[in-house]
Amino acid sequence: MCLAVVALHAHPRYALVIAANRDEFHARASAQARWWKDGWLAGRDLAAGGTWLGVTRAGRWALLTNVREPALHDPRAPSRGDLVTRFLAASGNASDVLGALVRSGVRHNGFNLLAGDTVAAHWGSNREPETRALAAGVHGLSNHRLDTPWPKVVRTTAAVAAWCAAGDAGAQIEPLFGFLAVRQRAADSELPHTGIPLDRERLLSAPFIVSDVYGTRSSTVLAIAGDGEARFVERTFDPAGRATDEVDFRFRIGAARAGHAPV
Numbered sequence: 001m002c003l004a005v006v007a008l009h010a011h012p013r014y015a016l017v018i019a020a021n022r023d024e025f026h027a028r029a030s031a032q033a034r035w036w037k038d039g040w041l042a043g044r045d046l047a048a049g050g051t052w053l054g055v056t057r058a059g060r061w062a063l064l065t066n067v068r069e070p071a072l073h074d075p076r077a078p079s080r081g082d083l084v085t086r087f088l089a090a091s092g093n094a095s096d097v098l099g100a101l102v103r104s105g106v107r108h109n110g111f112n113l114l115a116g117d118t119v120a121a122h123w124g125s126n127r128e129p130e131t132r133a134l135a136a137g138v139h140g141l142s143n144h145r146l147d148t149p150w151p152k153v154v155r156t157t158a159a160v161a162a163w164c165a166a167g168d169a170g171a172q173i174e175p176l177f178g179f180l181a182v183r184q185r186a187a188d189s190e191l192p193h194t195g196i197p198l199d200r201e202r203l204l205s206a207p208f209i210v211s212d213v214y215g216t217r218s219s220t221v222l223a224i225a226g227d228g229e230a231r232f233v234e235r236t237f238d239p240a241g242r243a244t245d246e247v248d249f250r251f252r253i254g255a256a257r258a259g260h261a262p263v
Helices: 082-089 094-103 151-165 174-180 198-204
Strands: 003-008 014-025 030-035 040-045 053-056 061-066 111-116 121-125 137-141 214-225 229-237 243-252 255-260
Touching (some): 003 111, 003 151, 014 061, 014 174, 040 082, 053 082, 082 094, 094 111
Antiparallel strands (some): 030 040, 053 061, 111 121, 229 243
């Protein structure tokens, strides 16, 4: 993922809401979300076998973003996508598991890992010494530390917070896809300085990125209600930013059924 907003106990209906965009090179093969035989629902990176966002039937979830630090990138480092699946496969306390994964991630390139369940969530990074519990509310993450005020993080987090504050009027998840679909780039004066060329900094400043080589490959919304009803919707896009497919899974925590709806 390159943009994720997590609303934890911030909506009167939903205990957890995740709205996230996955940005990736279009040439990197991947499969859309489905239930894995391992017991979780996630897309799959076909190059390395891991994933960027997943949830189990028990409501355990995890998502990953890279830390943007081009000067430190090691092309020989192991794939970060296995961090998500390792968390989903573990049965221990979420905070302890996350901490162990972060400590074991010294050989990986920089990453953020957000993980938890419908009760609590935690953030960790192999660029920080300690993990952190998320307070109830709305949090944003891109390619730096949790809640770093990059323009697309600030604006998307604010939009999701307003949707949560609308209460019952905001129970439909479609507006969340609208927030993720914004293609407006930040003004140059607002851009972070992460060590990449200015034209690329501009490109990556939009919530939804469109380019021939690298861009937003999918948008995902996961919403789990307080009564355990869950919905996971993933929309995929081509290099022109056109929707190509959609999968829509509805399940109750503890049991699942899946659906598929072409766009």
